[in-house]
Amino acid sequence: MFFSILLLAHLQAAIIPIILGIRSIDKFKHIINYKLIPLGFIFLGLASISEMIDHTNTSWIYVDHSSLFNWLFYSFLSLGLSCLSISVIKNKFIQTTNFCISLxxxxxxxxxxxxxxxxxxxxxxxxLITNWQRVFKDWMFVLYPIFGIFFTTLFGTNLSISGDQFWHVLIGPSGTISVISFYLVLKRSDKKFT
Structure with a gap:
C-alpha cells in the first residue's frame, strides 16, 4: 500500500508539469519569451521522471547519493526553473547570466x-522569485517559495535525517503545488494583460 502511495506521489509530480507544459504551448503570448514557458514545465516533469528512474535502483527507498539519474533530476530542475525565470526577462545580460548559472x-x-x-x-x-514578482505582482506566487522551497526542503531534510519514508511521500505533492502556482499566476496574468 505504501509503495502505491509513493509511486502515485511521484507520478503526479511528473505528469502534472508535463500536462501544464503542453497546455502552455502557444499560450501566454503577453509574456516576453512565452515559448520558454512550456519548456520550463516539461523540464520540471522530466526531473521527476529522472528521479523515479533513479528510485528503481534503490528499491524506491530514498538514498542520499549521486548517480546519473540523480544528476538528470537536478539538471532538469535547474533548466525548468531557468526557463520559467528567463521567460519574463527582457534584458539579454540577465537572461545569459541566468542561463549560465543553470549550466x-x-x-x-x-x-x-x-x-x-x-x-x-x-x-x-x-x-525566478525576483523576476516573477516584479512582472506579475501576484500574491499567489508566494506559494512557490512556501511549497517549492520551504516545505520540500523541510520534508527532504526530515527524510535525510530520520530515514522515515513518510517524508518522501510529501515532497512530490509539495513541489506540484508550487508548479501549479506558476501556471495559475500565468493564467491570472493573461486576464490582467488582455
Missing amino acids: FSIISYSLFDKTIALLFQVIISIF
Whole structure:
C-alpha cells in the first residue's frame, strides 16, 4: 500500500508539469519569451521522471547519493526553473547570466557534488522569485517559495535525517503545488494583460 502511495506521489509530480507544459504551448503570448514557458514545465516533469528512474535502483527507498539519474533530476530542475525565470526577462545580460548559472549548476554536480549544484539552484530560485514578482505582482506566487522551497526542503531534510519514508511521500505533492502556482499566476496574468 505504501509503495502505491509513493509511486502515485511521484507520478503526479511528473505528469502534472508535463500536462501544464503542453497546455502552455502557444499560450501566454503577453509574456516576453512565452515559448520558454512550456519548456520550463516539461523540464520540471522530466526531473521527476529522472528521479523515479533513479528510485528503481534503490528499491524506491530514498538514498542520499549521486548517480546519473540523480544528476538528470537536478539538471532538469535547474533548466525548468531557468526557463520559467528567463521567460519574463527582457534584458539579454540577465537572461545569459541566468542561463549560465543553470549550466554551472549542471556542471558542478558532476565536477564537485550536488551541494554545490544546490547552491546554484538557490541563486536560480532567487532570480525566478525576483523576476516573477516584479512582472506579475501576484500574491499567489508566494506559494512557490512556501511549497517549492520551504516545505520540500523541510520534508527532504526530515527524510535525510530520520530515514522515515513518510517524508518522501510529501515532497512530490509539495513541489506540484508550487508548479501549479506558476501556471495559475500565468493564467491570472493573461486576464490582467488582455
